[in-house]
Amino acid sequence: MTDIATIVQAVANSVPAAEAAATAINVAPIGKGLVYGLAAAGCGAGIGLVAAAAINGTARQPEQKGTLQTMMFLGIGFIEALALIGLVAIFLI
Numbered sequence: 001m002t003d004i005a006t007i008v009q010a011v012a013n014s015v016p017a018a019e020a021a022a023t024a025i026n027v028a029p030i031g032k033g034l035v036y037g038l039a040a041a042g043c044g045a046g047i048g049l050v051a052a053a054a055i056n057g058t059a060r061q062p063e064q065k066g067t068l069q070t071m072m073f074l075g076i077g078f079i080e081a082l083a084l085i086g087l088v089a090i091f092l093i
Contacts (some may be wrong), residue, residue, distance in 0.1 A: 032090045039086040043079050050075040 054072035058065050 043083040046079045
C-alpha cells in the first residue's frame with residue numbers, strides 16, 4: 001500500500017506542470033468574446049421588451065403615441081449605452 005506522503009508529493013509535483021500547460025493557451029480573448037456576447041444578448045432582449053411595451057401601450061391608447069415613443073427611444077438609448085460600456089470594458093481589461 002502506498003504512503004499518503006507519497007501521494008501528496010506526487011500531486012504537488014504535478015501542479016506546476018498543469019499550471020504551465022494552462023498558461024500556455026491564451027483563453028482570455030475567448031472569455032471576453034463570450035462575456036460581451038452574453039451582454040449584447042441581454043441588451044437585445046431588453047430592447048425587444050421596451051419596443052413591445054411601447055407597441056402595446058400605443059395599441060391601448062393611441063393618443064399617447066408621442067409620449068410613449070419618446071420614452072421608448074430614451075429606454076433604448078440607455079440600454080444601448082450599457083452595451084457600449086460593456087464593449088469599452090472589454091478593451092480596458
